[in-house]
Amino acid sequence: MNQGDQYQDKKLQWLEKLVGRNLLDKMLCSFSKSTGLKAILVDNKGNTLISTDHAIKDCNFCDMIKSDSNGAKKCQRSYARACTEASKYGEPYIFRCHAGLIMWAAPILLDEYVGSIICGQVLMWEPEDYFLEEIEEMVMGLNIDVAAVKWSAAQLEIMSSDRVQAAADLLFVVANQIMQSGMTVLAQRREITAQQARLAEEIQARKRVEIAMGTIESRIISSNSLDKEQELKSMVRNGEKEATAQLLDKLLVDIIAKNSNHIGTLKTRIMELVVIISRAAVDGGAELTEILKLNALFHQELLEITSPDELCLWAKNMLETFMNYLETNKNQKNLLAIQKAAEYIRKNYRNKLSIDDIAQAVYLSPCYVSRIFKQGLGCTLMEYLTQVRVEEAKTMLKNPKYNVMQVAEESGFEDPGYFTRVFKKLEGVTPSRFKQYAL
Incomplete structure (x- = not known):
């Protein structure tokens, strides 16, 4: 295999891995x-890596051109130029070959x-005499039957x-899909490499510490791993x-530092972490x-x-x-x-309610239910209780048969003065003035 073939093979292997x-x-x-239409994958030197x-197959016209070694080289140069122009602008490049x-x-x-997908081998107009004469000039010097080439050109699609633009756009979609697949693999490789570098640095640092501090320090590190597992659970x-x-x-650093040459042991230790985390x-x-389904x-x-x-x-x-599952599940439970x-609160607002009463009703600690309620609704439990009581009071104030004292008592306010202060703060008017406007 010559140097050129080795280069092509290396390029193709790299692309196939991605x-x-x-x-x-x-x-x-x-x-x-x-x-x-025939499609081929070429590199930036015009070498064909994959062909369909x-x-x-190639049309008869192209078969005859490529049958001559100089003609094949000219085709390759056309592909290389097209690849350069397409990559320069990052979009489909329509061109005439040599x-x-x-x-x-x-x-x-x-x-x-850097490469391109090349396709085509068509005409965009009826071949006229001047075009056939132009072809004769283009293939001059090639060891081929010129008359047969001109006849084949006249038979081209x-x-x-x-249609040419539509085919070019479709080819661009195919190229983008190939790039997207490759980018996904590249991103994963980079992530693995970055993590590998971080872990390698930690491992080297750990080894230096173990050498410096000896066997006793090594035992301390082992003990610390158990502490870290408990901390991980928490x-x-x-x-x-x-x-x-x-x-x-x-923890991964601890595990790899001691079992780097035993993949089976590594898997066992990491499966233990899966159990701890689950x-x-x-x-x-x-x-x-x-969780059991995830474990399986x-x-x-x-x-x-x-x-x-x-x-x-x-x-x-x-x-x-x-962690994502736990967060989603916890959010759902918090919402409920x-x-x-x-x-x-809406059912018992008339009664004297405390945060402890509400927490007991939903089987959560007072501190926890207060926190998630504030996060979810933007107000505290007591603020929400006050809002419910004021809304009920507004409804009752619109009824002529209730006076302000009765409304305060029925809506859960034991102190009429406090009721008036709270009502005015939320509604901007006193209960008496609100009742006048409402009636």
Whole structure:
């Protein structure tokens, strides 16, 4: 294999790792079969990396041009120029090849890889004499049958400018899908690399500490890992997402530092963390049946992981899944508790109510129900109780058979003076003046 072939092979292998050969073949073949146009994937030097010959072959015209080595080189240079122009502007580039055919290129830009999908081999007008003469000039010097080439050119498909533009746009969509798939893999790789660097730095720092402080310090670190696991349970239970993620990284450092060469042991230790985190999630209010389903899913995923780097990223995503579920579940339960507290207040506003009474009714601590009520409705329990009582008072004040004293008592205010002060603060007028306006 010469140096040029090695370069092409290296480029193709790199692209296949990002996107996958099957996906590349499938997308190019789907485009070719749906449009009837041959599509090829080229690099920035015009080298063909993937071709859809098995789906759509070159036209006779192109076969004859490429049968000559100089003609094939000219085709490659046309592709390289089209790739450069398409990548320069980041959009489909419609061009005439060296032999005069209409083609177009859609750019693919993935990190260090620059390439394009090329397709076409059509005409946009009826071939006239001057065009055939122009072709004769273009192929001059090639060892081919000029008359046969001119005849083949006259048989080429003629496409309108609208169809050419539509095909170019569709090709651009295919190229963007390939880039999006590659970008997803690149982002994951970068995330793994970044986490690997962080963990490697922690591991090296830990090793230096162990060397400096000897066996005793190493035992202390082991003991600290148990403390960290207990701390992790507490943080998960309390829904402390950011702090929990940071602590998990430290635990992963502990685990990898001692088991870096034993992937099976690493998986076992991390599965122990899954159990610890899931139990803490249940303690934090998550549904046990849902947590057990997640555990089963995580166990299956864990079996398929083959490297410590993937394992660390997987552990991070596992924790995030648990924390998001716990947060969602807690929010739902909080909303239900707020609704029950509000309903209890509306039903019992005439009675003398305290925060303890309301908390007991919804089976939560006074401090917790006060906090979530304030967060959910923007007012305290007592403020909400006052608002309910004032709204009821307004309804009663509109009825002639009730005087202000009766209204105050019936709406839950024991002190008429306090009732008047609260009513005026919320409504801007005294109860007596409100009653005059209402009647």
